[in-house]
Amino acid sequence: MTGCPSGPHGRRRGHREEEATATPGAGPHPAPADSTSADSGLPRADSGSTPTASPPTDSVSGPPAPAVRTVLGDIPGTELGVCDSHDHLFLRSPRLPGQELDEVGAAEEQLRGFAGHGGQSLVQWTPYGMGRRSGALAELARRTGVRIVAATGLHQAVHCAEKPPADLVALFVEELTRRMRGGACDQVPRAGLVKVAGDFHGLGPHARRTMAAAAEAHHETGAPIAVHLELGTGAAEVLALLCGEREVAPSRVLLGHLGRCPDLRMQREVAESGAWLVFDGPSRAHHATDWRLFDSLADLAERGLGDRILLGGDTVTATARAETGVPYVTRVLRPRVARELGEEFARRVFVDNPARAFAVPWKG
């Protein structure tokens, strides 16, 4: 896919939400794909090859092999390696004035810090309308060798600076299977998951509408659905809607922020449903509950539910980036998981589980 599209989708690039600079900073330099070998704690799950774009084909017969849809193309889950399953390189929200994550250079620094401690892949959960910078994500993946997965989807209405398109299913499907809107010429990644959001202990009309659209887009494409749980609540309602009413397999649903509601019984129930529990942090904003993380992990591990857990940094503000940031995940969090719960467990939550959670048989 080269050159600027001239069709109707090309015109959509006019969206102000995420105009990407075509080539941030200096020209690309060779990606040090193996620069992460300083991390000797975990077996490497990849061969160190730099991901390459793999254009979609319509001629494949039979069920497609599960793949992770990165900004540089589809790869097998086993190529993700050590994965930050929920984070943000770019994000802006009307609710977080002055805290925007918008600079390509700063994002690259975050990625290199993460990779320097063994990080190999990152899933950005920033949805439509929040400054995802899809073109810059592709450029950064090329420059650093870190695999990056981008999101389509829609957050709570309070986080959207402008009115989203009326046809959400069309938006999500287009971004998952063709191109994300807002990318610059020659930077046309596809999204690899749909991000939506619940409300505090429930689902309001906006959440129900976006989740219904996410479920429909999932059925059309195979994409996993990642859910922001408001303060870690509402998991039961989300699963009832997505998996009950809308018949999405629980294994395709990733529930974020469960640590913000450290109710171990609720967390066990969610894990037993077959959905993914995506713990994140730490952050100043959630300090009150962040310290319960290892109680949750240990509790789930003891019950044999470690195969439902994912971990990420969820860096959403400039303050969080300055205080901990993406590198914290591999510099501090993963080593502590290995210390407290064993290397095997660390490997599972940072390598094996992401390989299963983000790899799906894409239908288009």
Ligand SMILES: [Zn+2]
């Ligand atoms: Zn997030």
